[in-house]
Amino acid sequence: MAAFSRVCLPIVIIFGAVAFITAAHAQAPAPGTPAVEADLATHGLTVTMDQARIMRMPPRVATLVIGNPLIADATVQAGGLMVLTGKAIGSTNLIALDNRGEQLMSVQIRVRPQNDAVVQVYRGVERETYSCTPTCERTMAIGDSKAFFDTALGQSRARDGAASSRGTAAPR
Structure with missing residues (x-):
């Protein structure tokens, strides 16, 4: 009987975990529902500086307004997706409008710093910032x-100019 318990108990635990995860996922509210919109209104959105976050927008969004475009940027993509990009540390707001100018959503956006692998070097009172992923390179x-x-x-x-220039044929 003890051998049976040692074999069956892990299997029962695995099946129970799968059932729990499946039930939790099935009960999670879909994007664009009042529960999700209420959560966004209460907690806002957080994005890391110099990174993008993708989220589903409420139906009928035609225009996005960012309170301070120096802090964050947002674009509407096909299929009701929004790409939110953190540009500078701080907070601002995002308003989504339909094609008649009716407000569909208003949410606070917080842009947090990149803390992973960022090193700040002080030379007296002068500060320099490096991104060390895995080697240290200058960053602003x-x-x-x-x-x-x-x-x-x-x-x-x-670098950006070289990357965005269209290549030309080498002289012959």
Whole structure:
């Protein structure tokens, strides 16, 4: 009997966990339902700086308004999806309107800093920020010294310009 218990008990636990997860998933409210909208209104949305988050919008969204586009950006995609991108640390709001200008949703957005693998180096009172994933590279952060920030910004712009330029044929 003890051998039977040792074999069957783990199987029963696994089946119970699967049943619990399946039931919880089936009971979760679908995006765009009043329960989800109430949760968004209460808790808002959080996104990490320089990262995107995808979420389903309520039906009929035609326009998104961001209170401070320096903090976050949002775009409506096909199928009722929204891409929310954190641009700077802080908070702002998002309002979704239908094609008649009726407000469908209003929610607070909080953009949090990237804490993973970010290193700040102080040289006296001058600060430099590096992203160490896995090697440390310069990155820009509000509060960095002007010289460091301007150098990193110039390099970033040069890289972006090279990446977005259309290639030309090499001279013959």
